[in-house]
Amino acid sequence: MRILVCVKRVPMTGGKMVLTADEQAIETRHLGFTISPHEECAVEEAVRLVEANGGETVVLTLGPAETEEQLRDCMATGADRGILLKTDGADWDAQSTASAIVDAIRAEEAFDLILVGNESADTGNYQVGIRVAHALGLPVVNGLKKIELQGEQVRCERDAGGARDVYVVPLPAVLSVLEGLNLPRYPSVPGRLRAKSKPLAVVEPARPEQKLEKLRLVVPPGQGKQAEILGNGPEAAPKVVELMQQLGVA
Amino acid sequence: MSVLVFVEPGDELSLQALSVARSLGEVRAVSLDGPYAPAAWAAAIVEAAQDSDAIVAAGSDRGNELLAHVAARLDQPFAANVTAVEGDVVTRIRWGGSLLEQARLHGSPKILSVAPHTQPAAEAVPVERLELPADADTSVRVLETVAESSGGVSLRDAKVVVSGGRGVGSAEGFGIIEELAELLGGAVGCSRVVTSAGWRPHADQVGQTGTKISADLYVACGISGATQHIAGAKGAKKILAINDDAEAPIFASADYAVVGDLHEIVPAISAELRRVRGQ
Numbered sequence: 410m411r412i413l414v415c416v417k418r419v420p421m422t423g424g425k426m427v428l429t430a431d432e433q434a435i436e437t438r439h440l441g442f443t444i445s446p447h448e449e450c451a452v453e454e455a456v457r458l459v460e461a462n463g464g465e466t467v468v469l470t471l472g473p474a475e476t477e478e479q480l481r482d483c484m485a486t487g488a489d490r491g492i493l494l495k496t497d498g499a500d501w502d503a504q505s506t507a508s509a510i511v512d513a514i515r516a517e518e519a520f521d522l523i524l525v526g527n528e529s530a531d532t533g534n535y536q537v538g539i540r541v542a543h544a545l546g547l548p549v550v551n552g553l554k555k556i557e558l559q560g561e562q563v564r565c566e567r568d569a570g571g572a573r574d575v576y577v578v579p580l581p582a583v584l585s586v587l588e589g590l591n592l593p594r595y596p597s598v599p600g601r602l603r604a605k606s607k608p609l610a611v612v613e614p615a616r617p618e619q620k621l622e623k624l625r626l627v628v629p630p631g632q633g634k635q636a637e638i639l640g641n642g643p644e645a646a647p648k649v650v651e652l653m654q655q656l657g658v659a
Numbered sequence: 660m661s662v663l664v665f666v667e668p669g670d671e672l673s674l675q676a677l678s679v680a681r682s683l684g685e686v687r688a689v690s691l692d693g694p695y696a697p698a699a700w701a702a703a704i705v706e707a708a709q710d711s712d713a714i715v716a717a718g719s720d721r722g723n724e725l726l727a728h729v730a731a732r733l734d735q736p737f738a739a740n741v742t743a744v745e746g747d748v749v750t751r752i753r754w755g756g757s758l759l760e761q762a763r764l765h766g767s768p769k770i771l772s773v774a775p776h777t778q779p780a781a782e783a784v785p786v787e788r789l790e791l792p793a794d795a796d797t798s799v800r801v802l803e804t805v806a807e808s809s810g811g812v813s814l815r816d817a818k819v820v821v822s823g824g825r826g827v828g829s830a831e832g833f834g835i836i837e838e839l840a841e842l843l844g845g846a847v848g849c850s851r852v853v854t855s856a857g858w859r860p861h862a863d864q865v866g867q868t869g870t871k872i873s874a875d876l877y878v879a880c881g882i883s884g885a886t887q888h889i890a891g892a893k894g895a896k897k898i899l900a901i902n903d904d905a906e907a908p909i910f911a912s913a914d915y916a917v918v919g920d921l922h923e924i925v926p927a928i929s930a931e932l933r934r935v936r937g938q
Contacts, residue, residue, distance in 0.1 A: 422886045424908025426758050435758070446851065446868040446887075504736055528723075528739075530867065530887070532753055532760075535739045535772075536727035543731035548799045551697070551724045554861075566805075571813065574695070574801040588868040589854075589861030620736035620765040624748065627759040636900065636910045642919035643927035649899065650931045652915060656897060658819045658843060658876045659932060 410464040410521040410580075412455040415510060415538075416448040416483060418476040419531045432625040444470075444479050446588040447526030453593040454556060454586065455524055456487030462558065465489045467520075469513060471506055473498040477609065484604035485596035491609040492517075502621040503532070507540035509614040514545065516612075522563070523583045527552050534621075542583035549583040550576045554590050660684030663708040663768075665716040665725060666786050672717035674780035676773040680715040681781055683744060683769075687711070688786045695721070696791075696800035701728030703789045711768050718772040726772050735766040740774040752777075755867035755890030776894065812846040814863065819845030820874045820895070822865055823853060824888075826881020826902065826921055830858040835925045836880060842932050848872065850882045866891035880921040884909025901925065 420440040427436040444452075455466040468483040470476050471494040480491035494509050501509070514520065525538035542549030555566035555573075561580055566573045568587075596604075639648040653659030664680040666673040666688045680686045689707055691700045704725060708714050714729055716722035718740040730737035742759065743750040749764050752774050764771065791797070814820060821840040823833055833847065840847045848865040849858070865872055867890035877895035881902060882888060889912045892898060900913035901921050910916050917924055 535723040539727040636916040646927035646931040
């Protein structure tokens with residue numbers, strides 16, 4: 410089976426958000442990069458399905474040239490090849506991202522399954538997978554924590570407040586997944602070496618006019634509280650219990 | 660301005676969305692029933708919104724999903740999780756609320772969802788029940804709902820959550836976290852590092868990609884305080900952080916702090932609780 414996984418390069422933000430002087434981006438000079446957690450699970454799921462059923466996992470991203478790093482990371486954990494929709498680093502809104510992904514998919518032999526993260530860690534637009542499915546006329550199911558292949562269809566489970574909603578859709582389909590779907594493997598050293606020589610196609614799509622046009626980023630107020638120190642070490646226990654009683658939880 | 664707002668019956672987040680919808684113009688509240696079928700429900704909303712200048716829903720799983728379908732059908736932009744609207748400029752959350760974005764929402768109708776717990780709830784209004792269009796595609800729909808085995812207090816609704824991070828050190832290390840949570844009748848939580856290491860199941864994760872809690876007290880033990888984690892924890896009314904690194908970022912998000920080794924402090928708190936209860 411042929412599976413496409415869409416991923417996005419995002420900074421590892423650590424404990425504090427610091428913006429660039431022009432308020433257009435997070436200051437990333439001292440940060441590493443990764444992909445969104447949901448997408449790590451999407452890649453793992455694709456690799457497991459191909460291990461069990463044969464086929465190919467293709468990983469696709471839209472981003473600057475440096476995004477090759479994330480595609481190689483995905484290849485190190487088992488993806489077979491990559492497609493980089495290369496940009497100049499400017500943000501693309503969800504609508505133009507979906508449209509570029511659709512063009513790239515149409516240029517490929519048909520996929521049986523297209524996996525995306527439910528929402529990206531950074532912009533959190535909650536829509537790229539749905540737009541892609543709509544343009545391709547495919548069924549789409551969101552928010553999945555369990556996927557089970559059943560011949561030519563796929564059974565999906567989604568959290569529904571203490572219960573799980575079940576969907577069954579025919580292939581090909583677009584599925585948007587959540588962290589918790591599986592426990593992604595770490596890349597092995599041989600995996601990293603193999604990843605270096607796996608095929609990577611680079612396409613440079615044109616950036617259309619942005620209809621959700623970012624103006625500026627703002628760090629919300631209320632960060633940087635001054636915590637009241639109750640004490641050091643186990644001697645602080647009586648004060649902690651006193652606090653719990655005050656808050657009515659002990 | 661005429662505003663169509665999708666409302667789920669009995670849903671607090673829908674009432675919060677309603678208050679934003681009202682600030683924009685004249686509201687028409689609609690809902691649907693029957694088995695949830697996102698694409699078909701979106702088709703019904705699009706049909707009902709022919710004369711609407713804006714389409715609004717809660718920034719919930721379903722609200723965001725339905726509006727994404729609506730936006731795809733109409734080929735219009737969709738701003739998810741908006742906290743404020745001024746003309747065609749919206750403020751919306753990024754990074755699960757750790758950052759805000761101001762953006763110009765072009766296009767018509769304006770399609771936006773309202774970020775949960777950022778607005779007061781409006782009073783309920785009469786809600787019109789929509790019918791599915793005759794040609795609606797219901798092939799993607801909920802076929803059945805299966806119960807999940809309940810494992811004690813739910814993380815989302817617990818009054819107290821006692822949570823462990825990298826500092827706990829191992830799966831076995833969570834024994835002292837579980838003990839304190841049980842004494843308080845609360846739930847056990849953890850950070851993403853812990854679920855990635857396989858020490859706890861993902862269902863225990865508090866964070867942007869885990870559960871967003873609403874406890875009265877959150878006790879964060881050995882958790883550094885990455886923004887990914889805080890995005891899930893900040894719904895708690897009070898945060899107590901226990902960490903041996905006095906410089907840990909968690910202290911900038913906490914109301915109360917104990918500095919030191921959680922392996923000594925957490926059992927001492929449990930012992931003190933037992934002592935004051937005369938156990």
